Amino acid sequence: MKKGTRLLLAAASGAAVFAGGLASAVAPVAAAPKCVGGSDITKLEVKDAFVPFKTDNKVTVTATVKDLWKKADGKWSRKGGTGTDKDQAVPDLTKLAATITKVGNSTPATLTDFQLPAAPTVTDANERAESLGTASxxxxxxxTKDDKHGKWVLQLTPTRGSGSAACDEEIAVDPVVAVTGALISPNPVTVKSGDETKVSVKAEVNGVRKDAGKVTARLVSDTTDEYYDLGELETRDNDGIFRGSAYMDGTTTTGDWTLEVVAKRGDDSIKGTRGFTVVRGAASKLRSSIVFKVTPRSLKAGKYIKAYGTVYRGYSPWKSKLVNVYFKSKGGDWRLVTSAGTTKSGKFAKKIKAKRDGYYRVKVAGTSRTYGKTSRAISVNVR
Structure with a gap:
């Protein structure tokens, strides 16, 4: 839990207030490879393709091409001649053009040609190296904000001396970032003194995936500066549902609270909010515990043992608490032999004359707010 000055997360591009629950979410469909694995392209990467809320989104396409240079007898061909460039590789792939066809638009838009690398120098050491003919x-x-999400078609047209056909690659363009729903469970949140209550959050978000963008959340009091920061929410299998949790305790302010969900991707930052309530419940009954020791564990009859230890109420020392000390001989019943009070640090100690073999234990009585407790039994050998 984090408490501090309330800093509202501003929505740079927009905001939404939602009161409903969660709807079903559909993850973007992966593009079906067509160019990849062919004679020219080994890999194609499209970075952060989504419809922006406001500012145009410039998307980079990276293609890994192979066999850039001509080859003969398993070796990269050299230009030849007597000039300084005689060992320069001879280009085979001379151009890689591209167009993009958007959803709802049958006319493709021409893109700037891929910038092919300059021809390298071929040496005896690299003339058979496949990596020399590969480049990204x-x-x-x-x-733009007016475009539609879905499957766009990227067409690549390589130009080679040996000839090569154009190929298509589907590009999955995600929808505009939006926070469309959320659930807070439980609601209302009941907090109790001495106990913690788990608050679970689920947010439905469009346009954000595991590897693209992020979703964060906070629980903010409407009347004080108190808040709980859930950090980045997690999603499973890109199902559009993001999850997180926080723990509230008896010190949490009651009343009206707000769940703030912020979805970010690229330059877009969208906030959605939903109200919920925190109420005070009956205090939970605390458990008590006892650390009990006896020394010495073996002694002559008539000598004294020391029974001592510490009593806890919850995780804190239980001060001014009466501790009863019991003894049971082998084969006998437990009987009260003496009592001691605890100090402010929960400690107690009592000297007892040992008369016979047997067991010692201590016990504290319960109250309306705390359970009682009996310690373990400790054996003492009297000679």
């Missing part, structure tokens, strides 16, 4: 190249396309 990029281009970009823009998504």
């Amino acid at each position: 190249v990029t281009t970009t396309f823009t998504i």
Whole structure:
């Protein structure tokens, strides 16, 4: 739990107040590979493709291309001649053009060609190295707030001396970031003195996934500066549901509270809020515990043992508490032999004359707010 000055999380691009529960969420469908694995492209990465709330989203496409240079007899070909560039590789892939077709638009938009690398120098050491003919190249396309999410089609057209056909790749464009619903459980939240109550949060968010963007949450008192920071919420299998929890205790302010959920991706930051209530419940009954020791454990008849220890109420020492000391001979019944009071630190001690073999234990009585407790039995050997 964190308490401090209340700092409302501003929504940079928009905000929503929701009162309903959770609807079903549909995760974005992964693009079906078409270019990848062909004769030109080994890998294609599209970074952060989503419909923005306001500011245009410039998306980078990175393609890993292979066999950039001509090859003969398993070796990269050299330009030849007598010039300083005679060992330069001979380009085979000379151009990689691209277009993008948006959802709801049948006319593709032409993108800037991928920037191919300059031809490297071929040496005896690298003339058979496959890595020499591989490179990552990029281009970009823009998504505006008026565009539709869904499957866009990226078409790549390589130009080679040996010829190569165009290929299509589906790009999954996520919807605009939005906080669409939430649940707080339990509601109302009942807090009790000496106990903790788990508060679980589920938020439904569009446009954010495990690997793209994040969702955070806070529980904020409407009347004080108290808040609980849940940090970043977690999602499972990109189902659109984000989960987190916090623990409130008996010191938590009662009354009206607000769940604040902030979804962020790229330059967009969207906040959704939902109210809930914290009420005071009956105080929980605390458990008591006893640390009990006896010394010495073996002695002559007529000598004294020391029975001592510490009594706790919950996690705190139980001061001014009467502790009864009991003895039971082997085969006999327990009987009260003496009593002692605890100090402010919960400690007690009593000297007892040992007369015969047997067992000692101590006991504290319960109250309306605390359970009683009996210690373990400790054996004493009297010679």
